[in-house]
Amino acid sequence: MTLKNKSEEIEPYLNGRCIFLVGMMGSGKTTVGRILSSALGYSFFDSDTLVEQATGVTSVAEIFNLHGEGFFRDNETEVLRKLSLMHRLVVSTGGGAVIRSINWKYMQKGISVWLDVPLEALARRIAAVGTKSRPLLHQESGDAYTKTVRRLSTLLEERSEAYANANARVSLENIAAKLGYRDVCNLTPAVIAIEALIQIESFLKK
Numbered sequence: 001m002t003l004k005n006k007s008e009e010i011e012p013y014l015n016g017r018c019i020f021l022v023g024m025m026g027s028g029k030t031t032v033g034r035i036l037s038s039a040l041g042y043s044f045f046d047s048d049t050l051v052e053q054a055t056g057v058t059s060v061a062e063i064f065n066l067h068g069e070g071f072f073r074d075n076e077t078e079v080l081r082k083l084s085l086m087h088r089l090v091v092s093t094g095g096g097a098v099i100r101s102i103n104w105k106y107m108q109k110g111i112s113v114w115l116d117v118p119l120e121a122l123a124r125r126i127a128a129v130g131t132k133s134r135p136l137l138h139q140e141s142g143d144a145y146t147k148t149v150r151r152l153s154t155l156l157e158e159r160s161e162a163y164a165n166a167n168a169r170v171s172l173e174n175i176a177a178k179l180g181y182r183d184v185c186n187l188t189p190a191v192i193a194i195e196a197l198i199q200i201e202s203f204l205k206k
């Protein structure tokens with residue numbers, strides 16, 4: 001099955017509703033989100049980028065440095081509120097957007113999809129690029145992989161329930177099992193995007 005076929009099949013049933021991708025840092029929200037939006041003919045927005053633009057600060061790390069996490073979260077909520085009024089968007093949300101219930105009120109205007117990626121895969125991806133751009137991981141001491149695993153496991157424990165609020169769940173472990181792969185690292189963003197559409201379809205049919 002191709003991504004384009006699946007998108008064309010599902011798109012009319014979305015009725016223009018936005019798709020909000022949620023998941024941990026490094027779960028592929030931006031990468032998969034871009035592919036999904038192009039397949040559906042939707043526009044793509046990354047809420048972290050919109051917060052940077054709204055605050056006039058060049059990076060999320062700098063916003064945390066200058067103004068603190070609370071300021072970032074308030075701006076993130078305002079960005080989600082504005083996006084919730086729009087249609088035909090795929091939105092890659094910040095990894096922590098799920099922790100505020102008001103954000104769910106906005107995301108529920110569309111369809112939320114959780115990219116559920118095993119911790120080791122997240123840590124490998126993040127360690128490959130370093131933690132500098134991810135302020136919640138950067139404070140720890142140690143090498144990038146070790147500090148990422150340590151901090152991510154705490155965050156995942158705190159947030160799992162919140163991510164599970166999403167309308168649809170895309171589990172990389174389930175896709176790998178279905179396709180007979182041993183390692184989730186063999187799954188391409190396009191394959192993950194197709195699974196996202198399958199899970200959205202199954203939510204719409206409920």
Ligand SMILES: Nc1ncnc2c1ncn2[C@@H]1O[C@H](COP(=O)(O)OP(=O)(O)OP(=O)(O)O)[C@@H](O)[C@H]1O
Pocket residue numbers: 023024025026027028029030031032048092093094095125126129134185187188189192
């Ligand atoms: N399916 C994949 N296979 C291999 N690498 C991937 C895959 N998806 C994403 N990546 C890589 O993992 C890293 C994190 O991906 P991405 O930036 O899309 O995640 P994110 O969920 O948007 O993270 P953040 O919450 O920090 O913005 C990137 O370097 C990206 O190239």
Ligand SMILES: O=C(O)C1=C[C@@H](O)[C@@H](O)[C@H](O)C1
Pocket residue numbers: 024025048060093094095096097133134135136
């Ligand atoms: O998981 C988180 O809390 C975050 C994830 C990033 O997308 C950014 O929104 C920021 O670094 C915080």
Ligand SMILES: [Mg+2]
Pocket residue numbers: 029030031046048092
């Ligand atoms: Mg991102």
